[in-house]
Structures are given as C-alpha cells and as structure tokens.
Amino acid sequence: MDAFQQMSLHKAELTPTEIRVLDAVRDNPEAFLQSSTTVVAKSIGVSQSAVSRFCQKVGYDSFGGFQMGLMASLSANTSRNDNAEPSSPVDCLCKMVHATEEAVGASTFDALASRIIKARTVFTTGGGLSAPPALTLSLDLLKYNVPCFFMENGQEMIHMHVSGPEDLVIIFSSKNNTHQLFLDVMRDTPASRKPHLVMLSHSSTHPLRKLVDEFILLPTWQTERYSVYIEPMTSMLDFCSLLMVAVSQKAGGRPESLQTIKN
Template sequence: MDAFQQMSLHEAELTPTEARVLGAVRDNPEAFLQSSTTVVAKSIGVSQSAVSRFCQKVGYDSFGGFQMGLMAALSSNTSRDESTEPSSPVDCLCKMVRATENAVGEDRFNALADRIIGARNVFTTGGGLSAPPALTLSLDLLKYNVPCFFMENGQEMIHMHVSGPEDLVMIFSSKNNTHQLFLDVMRDTPASRKPYLVMVSHSSTHPLRKLVDEFILLPTWQTERYPVYIEPMTSMLDFCSLLMVAVSQKAGGRPQPLRAADSRQS
C-alpha cells in the first residue's frame, strides 16, 4: 500500500486541521518532498505538531518517514510523459529540458531576456550546488557584452553598494534560506537603490519567495516523476541555456570572443 492509499484509508480519522494537511499533500505532493515541517506548516497555516500528527495517523513514525513513503509513491507512478515505454537516463535528461521550457514559457524567457539586455548591470548568485548555474549564466552573458557579475554567497552586499533600480539580480536557490540576510537587507533598501530581484528555485514553498520581485519555479526529477534520479541543478543549467537562446536572439549576434594577446602585438 503506497502513501496515497494509506492517506485515503485513514482520511475519516483526521481532524479538520489534519484534513487541511491532507488537502495540501494532494494539491502539491512535491512540495512536501522539498521542505521541512516548519516550512510545510507555515505554508498551510497549521502548527508543526499538526503536521506530525497527520504523518502518524496515516501510518508513519515521522515526517521524514512520510517523505520517503511519498517519494516512493510518486516514483512508482507513471511519468508525466504519457508514453508507457521505460525511460533511460538519457531520455529523462532530454525530457528535463522540455519540462524546463514548459515550466517557464517562451513569453517569460523573452521578457527576462529583455530585462537582462536593458539592465545597467546584472548580478548572479547562488549557494552550494546552486552556485554553478549562477556562475554559468554570468560567464555566458559576458560573451554578449552584458555587464554581469557573479556574487559569491555572503558577499552580495559588497556589490550592492553600487546597485540601483536599473540593475537586475538573479538568485539561484533550490529550496533553502541561504540568502536570508541579503534579502532582508534588500527589503529595507530604498526604491532608489534597490535592484530588480529574480529567484530561480525548485520549491514552490521556498521560504524567501515573497522577498523577491519575480519567482521562477523549475521542475525536478521528483516533480516530473522520472524513474531515475537527476541532479536538481540540471534544470537550473537547462534554464540558463534556454535563457541564453532568448538573449542571443535579441542581441542579434554570436558571442564575442576575447581578443588574443598576440594579435595585439602584430
């Protein structure tokens, strides 16, 4: 019996508050895989103890055990792809590119590309495994002569000394509150100095999503229900590649290579 069957079996035993938790699980089960009890409880508007009681009533010793059962249930379900053919890792990687494109949408990619090209400066940042996509986007934008600066996690405020409303900050953050201090400061920054803030994430219940101007939710192997594990950073890198396609089309040219040192001496 999987997690969904167990929840249905015990549904009549739940209190009204616990029933709210059940409704939230059914509406967005993936959010429960990516969050702590604190974040889940806050997003639903219940106490942590209510979430814990719900997990126990449906047959699990703890929230962690419930997450494992939920993950197994989602993984055993058919993929969002209607094909019944088994998917290889390569197939799933290709599908992730399409899922990322669908999650963001052409209009949003184009709007973000316009904002990037029109910005005075673009700043990117990310912590842990979210740092490589931020650095990749920064380096790619420089090839198109877009002034872009990668900000090391914890050093964002150094760059913000010269920021303004005509600047853009791209924050890559899978699900944690790594950038809490930075965004708290930005919240209190006067509009005359505050840049436009975009967060690229994997969690619909990200604890900092309300502190940014634009929030972009990307898919993961769990949300797409692939039968194999794919590093969540993959969709962030796919996002960067797709965004750069839009940027290149609007910039109207190819990346500009750096002039070799010996060519200046000829």
C-alpha cells in the first residue's frame, strides 16, 4: 500500500504529537528521506521516540522502513506532469542540470561568481561523496587564476589560521553534520578573521545550515521524483559547472591548463 494511504488509514490512531509528525511528512516528505530521526525530531519539535512511535503506528517496523516506503511512494509518481512518459536515465540526467539551475537561480550564481572573483582566497571542502565536487570546483577555479585551496575534511582549521573576511569558504555537505567542529569554531571566530561561509546541501533541514552565511539547497532524484536513482553528487557537480560558466563570463578569457608536476 502507498505510504500516504497508510498514514491516512491510521490517522485516527495517532496522538496530537504524532499528528504533528504526520503533518510534517505531508508538508515536506523529501526531508524525511534525507534525515535521521534525531534531525527530523528536532526540526518538528518532538522527541525521537514520538517519531519512532509514529512510524510503527502507520505500519512500519522502524524509521528506516518508513523511509523506504516513503521513497517507493514518491518514486511511483515519477513526474510532476501526470501526462508525461517515463524518463530514461539520460533524460533524468539532463533534467537534473535544468533542475539545479532553477533551484539555485541566475541571481545567486551571478552573486556567488562575483564574490569568488573579488575574494582574496577561496576555500572549498566536503566529506565523503561531497568531496569530489569540492575538489572539482577548486581545480576549475585555479584554471582562471583564482587563488583556491581544497581543504581535506578535518584539516580546515589549518587553513583558517590565515583567513579573513575577504576570503570565501564553500562547503559541500549533502545532509550530515560532518563539518560540525569546523563551523562551531567559525561561529566563535571574531569578525575580523571570519571568512564568508557558503554551504551547498541536499537537505532543507541540514543541522548546520544556521551556522553559515549562505545556504543553497540543491535538488535530488527524490525531490524531482525521477524514476531512476541518480547519485546526489550529480547536482553538486552540475552546480559547479553552472557556477563556472558565470565565473568565466566575469573573469574573461579562456581557462588555462593546469601544469602537471614532474619529478
């Protein structure tokens, strides 16, 4: 049975607190796919046990089982156009580029490109599967002679010893609090030494979003309701490509090839 049908079927059995969880699922189901029980409970303002009880009352053994059922229900509605034909993987990949461009917006790309050009130094960072887009952006910026460093996860504070407000940090973080320690330190850093912080994420309820200056939410195959799985990193790479178009227009000229290091 469809997850939304199951929730409706068991609605009468829910407590007022569990109704709040139900309303949150209906308002933003994608957030439940991309978050843990801890993050979900905190965003709604209920306990983790309340979220777990809700999942059990609507017919699932655990929060993970509920996520799987919810994902299947969202995937069944593969298109926002009921009359559209099912898309092929290639079609979905092409659509993701357009979805990323639409989600970010031309004005945001333009403003971020201007900030990059004016920055003294740009730092990028990401953990796990979010690291490749961060490294890609760093290498692409170097081709336009933009001073840029890719910071390994856990090594950010080494670079921040020489940072200041004229610098820019771009953090790629899909949904987890990987950069908690770094951003906690940045929160307590004096304004005279604190760089501008931008975060790229796939979760609107990211636990660290309030610790950055700018938060940019990217689409995923779940939010776009594609019929095939597309690695979430894809929209991050699409973002990098679209941002570099804006950077190249402002920087002028063609990108230079990066020289290989010879022994």
